[in-house]
Amino acid sequence: xxxxxxxxxxxxxxxxxxxxxxxxxxxxxDLLARDDxxxxxxxxxxxxxxxxxTTLTVFVDDPDHAVVAYDExxxxx
Amino acid sequence: MCAHLRGGAENIAMSIVxxxxxxxxxxxxxxxNIASSPSSSAAASPAAAAAAASATTSxxxxxxxxxxxxxxxxxxxxxxxxxWVGVQATTTTTPWRLRPARSAGFVAVDARGFVxxxxxxxxxxPVIAFPRGTAVRARLCGADVDGVVAxxxxxxxxxxxxxxxxxxxxxxxxxxxxxxxxxKSALAALPPGAVVTPPAALxxxxxxxxxxxxNGSHAAxxxxxxxxxxxxxxxxxxxxxxxxxxxxxxxxxxTQQQLLSTLQDVDVVTTAPxxxxxxxxxxxxxxxxxxxxxxPRFVEQFGVVLCGGKKAGQKDSEGLDICAxxxxxxxxxxxxxxDTGERGFPTSFGDDLTLDSRGRDFCCNALYYDPAHGVxxxxxxxxxxxxxxxxxxxxxxxxxxxxxxxxxxxxxxKFRLRGFSTDGETVAAxxxxxxxxxxxxxxxxxWTLQNVLGRTAPKDAATGAAVEDWLVELRRVMREDRxxxxxxxxxxxxxxxxxxxxxxxRTNKGLASSATTTTTSSASSTGGAA
Numbered sequence: 001x002x003x004x005x006x007x008x009x010x011x012x013x014x015x016x017x018x019x020x021x022x023x024x025x026x027x028x029x030d031l032l033a034r035d036d037x038x039x040x041x042x043x044x045x046x047x048x049x050x051x052x053x054t055t056l057t058v059f060v061d062d063p064d065h066a067v068v069a070y071d072e073x074x075x076x077x
Numbered sequence: 078m079c080a081h082l083r084g085g086a087e088n089i090a091m092s093i094v095x096x097x098x099x100x101x102x103x104x105x106x107x108x109x110n111i112a113s114s115p116s117s118s119a120a121a122s123p124a125a126a127a128a129a130a131s132a133t134t135s136x137x138x139x140x141x142x143x144x145x146x147x148x149x150x151x152x153x154x155x156x157x158x159x160x161w162v163g164v165q166a167t168t169t170t171t172p173w174r175l176r177p178a179r180s181a182g183f184v185a186v187d188a189r190g191f192v193x194x195x196x197x198x199x200x201x202x203p204v205i206a207f208p209r210g211t212a213v214r215a216r217l218c219g220a221d222v223d224g225v226v227a228x229x230x231x232x233x234x235x236x237x238x239x240x241x242x243x244x245x246x247x248x249x250x251x252x253x254x255x256x257x258x259x260x261k262s263a264l265a266a267l268p269p270g271a272v273v274t275p276p277a278a279l280x281x282x283x284x285x286x287x288x289x290x291x292n293g294s295h296a297a298x299x300x301x302x303x304x305x306x307x308x309x310x311x312x313x314x315x316x317x318x319x320x321x322x323x324x325x326x327x328x329x330x331x332t333q334q335q336l337l338s339t340l341q342d343v344d345v346v347t348t349a350p351x352x353x354x355x356x357x358x359x360x361x362x363x364x365x366x367x368x369x370x371x372x373p374r375f376v377e378q379f380g381v382v383l384c385g386g387k388k389a390g391q392k393d394s395e396g397l398d399i400c401a402x403x404x405x406x407x408x409x410x411x412x413x414x415x416d417t418g419e420r421g422f423p424t425s426f427g428d429d430l431t432l433d434s435r436g437r438d439f440c441c442n443a444l445y446y447d448p449a450h451g452v453x454x455x456x457x458x459x460x461x462x463x464x465x466x467x468x469x470x471x472x473x474x475x476x477x478x479x480x481x482x483x484x485x486x487x488x489x490x491k492f493r494l495r496g497f498s499t500d501g502e503t504v505a506a507x508x509x510x511x512x513x514x515x516x517x518x519x520x521x522x523x524w525t526l527q528n529v530l531g532r533t534a535p536k537d538a539a540t541g542a543a544v545e546d547w548l549v550e551l552r553r554v555m556r557e558d559r560x561x562x563x564x565x566x567x568x569x570x571x572x573x574x575x576x577x578x579x580x581x582x583r584t585n586k587g588l589a590s591s592a593t594t595t596t597t598s599s600a601s602s603t604g605g606a607a
Contacts, residue, residue, distance in 0.1 A: 004371075004388055004390060006371060006372065006373050006388070009524075009528065011520065011521065011524035012520065013520065013521070014519070014520055019521075021521070021524060021525065021528065022411070027344060027381060027383070027398040027400065028372075028383045028386065028388060028396060028398050029532060029536075030532065031372065031376065031383070031388070032582065032583060033371070033387075033388035034582075035390075050411045050420065061578065061582065062578065064520070064524075064575070065524075065575070065578065065579075065582075070373035070375060070376070071373050071374070071375075074373065074375035075374075075375070
């Protein structure tokens with residue numbers, strides 16, 4: 001059984017860097033689960049998460065929107 | 078009473094015609110019913126509503142408006158903003174404050190004697206061994222700190238109230254300094270009237286909902302029993318309880334099957350930490366990868382563990398959202414905890430339903446069903462009545478909504494589109510909140526709005542045209558609430574397209590083609606793309 005990938009939405013910040021938009025999660029409706037992300041589509045790009053820029057695998061939807069796998073962007077501390 | 082007239086002029090042109098039953102009625106419906114139901118009770122406060130609960134027998138008719146708050150429109154409508162055009166001011170009025178009483182079928186229960194379940198396992202979790210209120214001494218940052226256990230964090234560590242400061246400590250580093258403290262039920266400290274037995278048919282439906290398959294072949298009841306065996310309370314919460322109460326009130330003679338049809342989405346709250354919830358899921362469904370849990374570990378910071386359902390790749394189960402009872406704490410900014418050195422959201426959890434309810438949006442969504450005692454819990458004392466009459470009142474009062482939280486305004490209109498109504502006081506407060514929510518000056522604001530609207534759109538919107546139709550309806554209801562100008566300024570051009578894309582992204586429809594065509598150009602424009 002293949003599971004959808006739970007992703008964190010990204011938006012293009014004013015400086016051009018992808019930025020994760022964190023928001024309080026209330027339930028399953030708040031999480032995006034994508035089953036259309038092909039590994040070959042991923043591109044390595046700098047992403048700012050909670051103020052820290054890290055290079056991650058980004059799946060671009062359009063020039064201003066992208067997603068990144070939750071587990072890669074926000075590993076459990 | 079005069080205080081309720083504050084802002085009455087703003088109330089003049091309001092047009093809230095949605096009836097407290099599904100389906101549309103002609104404009105002026107409120108007015109007609111206001112005049113024809115003189116015996117209905119309109120309590121002025123949640124407490125009064127609870128007090129009146131035993132006196133009213135109404136389960137179907139809409140609540141009566143306060144007569145002094147009624148006003149007629151026309152004059153201001155003629156000079157008001159353009160967004161007022163089309164508002165049915167001359168035929169309808171909106172009461173400034175509307176607090177109906179719940180129907181008499183709900184009978185108050187004294188929950189002060191309720192106790193949490195006793196663990197049936199030999200090893201007792203530390204969260205249970207150090208119950209809330211226990212006086213402790215902790216070794217933190219090289220110093221002894223005295224405090225009282227206030228709850229636990231997302232990893233199940235003790236959260237202490239130490240001289241008013243939030244401190245986090247592993248239970249292994251705690252020493253009790255006072256007499257043993259008895260564990261308290263999450264229902265024990267609720268105000269009188271908050272815990273009620275539901276009408277028999279409704280109670281049977283709420284209980285039967287636990288037999289729904291939520292994760293693989295496993296039913297929600299199995300999870301409830303597993304949590305209780307570990308000593309933790311579990312209650313069903315949210316939209317399912319609200320919708321079942323609403324149907325029971327508006328559809329006399331509804332069968333259990335009909336009531337059950339409103340309970341297809343079962344969410345629960347528990348007194349267990351997310352770490353324990355994940356462990357229980359793994360043990361309960363060992364045949365599934367990770368016990369069917371699909372939410373990332375990070376999400377546990379919000380107290381949430383999600384298992385089963387379509388997002389877990391299961392087509393034949395509804396999924397189960399398991400949420401730890403929140404005790405408050407900011408979730409807007411990540412901070413570095415001085416005790417753990419970890420960066421995260423400083424949310425605390427525990428066993429207090431009153432505090433958990435304050436973290437929810439509307440009273441009708443802060444309703445719980447306790448399967449162990451067969452009772453409905455209404456911590457705000459207004460939720461049942463609001464569910465019966467399809468009314469929206471923010472849990473923390475109309476003026477307490479955080480202007481920085483864009484989601485409550487969007488969720489407000491989401492429920493308005495479902496036929497929910499409200500009063501002038503609430504609309505006035507939400508309008509203030511909506512101004513912030515519908516700002517689109519910066520890219521971040523645009524994204525936030527798109528994201529929020531994307532979350533509130535119907536889950537079955539499968540095409541751009543369907544989303545467009547929904548946006549038309551959203552604009553209509555926002556105009557009714559005199560917020561059409563916000564919509565017109567914000568939801569256009571790229572933002573409109575962004576909302577559509579966001580909705581389709583969430584419903585996983587129409588993405589593959591658009592994503593494929595944009596990936597190449599977008600990737601090439603990404604400076605850091607390797």
